[in-house]
Amino acid sequence: VHRSGWKEMWWLRRKGLSGFSGSSTAEEVTEGVDGSGLTAIVTGATSGIGAETARVLALRSVHVIMGVRNVAAGKNFKDAILRDIPFAKIDAMELDLGSMASVRKFASETIPQGFHLICSCIMATPFSLSKDDIELQFATNHLGHFLLTNLLLDTMKKTAHNSKREGRIVNVS
Numbered sequence: 001v002h003r004s005g006w007k008e009m010w011w012l013r014r015k016g017l018s019g020f021s022g023s024s025t026a027e028e029v030t031e032g033v034d035g036s037g038l039t040a041i042v043t044g045a046t047s048g049i050g051a052e053t054a055r056v057l058a059l060r061s062v063h064v065i066m067g068v069r070n071v072a073a074g075k076n077f078k079d080a081i082l083r084d085i086p087f088a089k090i091d092a093m094e095l096d097l098g099s100m101a102s103v104r105k106f107a108s109e110t111i112p113q114g115f116h117l118i119c120s121c122i123m124a125t126p127f128s129l130s131k132d133d134i135e136l137q138f139a140t141n142h143l144g145h146f147l148l149t150n151l152l153l154d155t156m157k158k159t160a161h162n163s164k165r166e167g168r169i170v171n172v173s
Helices: 003-008 026-030 048-059 071-084 100-108 136-163
Strands: 039-043 063-068 090-094 115-120 169-172
Touching (some): 048 063, 063 071, 071 090, 090 100, 100 136, 115 136, 136 169
Parallel strands (some): 039 115, 115 169
16 A cells, blocks of 8 residues: 555554554454464465464464365465464364365364354455355355354354353454
């Protein structure tokens, strides 16, 4: 952004009651947080906001389970995180949110109790159809995340009841 553009977007730098602004980074917001003992499932974790979410959660000692469509890219991103954050506890599991069968398979695999679900979205993809013949962006961002949330919700409820510690479902885009 050109310098004069910042004058027009002054509100991005203005801090709110939390002490953060629209230009605060994930590392700044989570500074001092110890996520030991927490598990987060992060979709879309190999690029964009999903990648940054996975990276910073790993930095804060959260066990991160990356739901990835491209397993090779997931492994490469996992290796990159481990190079930068050797103590990270991070896994990559196949999850194609555009395929309802893949979502069901992911949800049925061993998912630990006591997790948080963080769903990040795809944006501005060229028109294409999912494996289920649904427009890809709609299938991924809405139907896939809805089905995943629905399939994992009972586990989250049972965990909250047994541990007295509630999980969270966060959608970011």
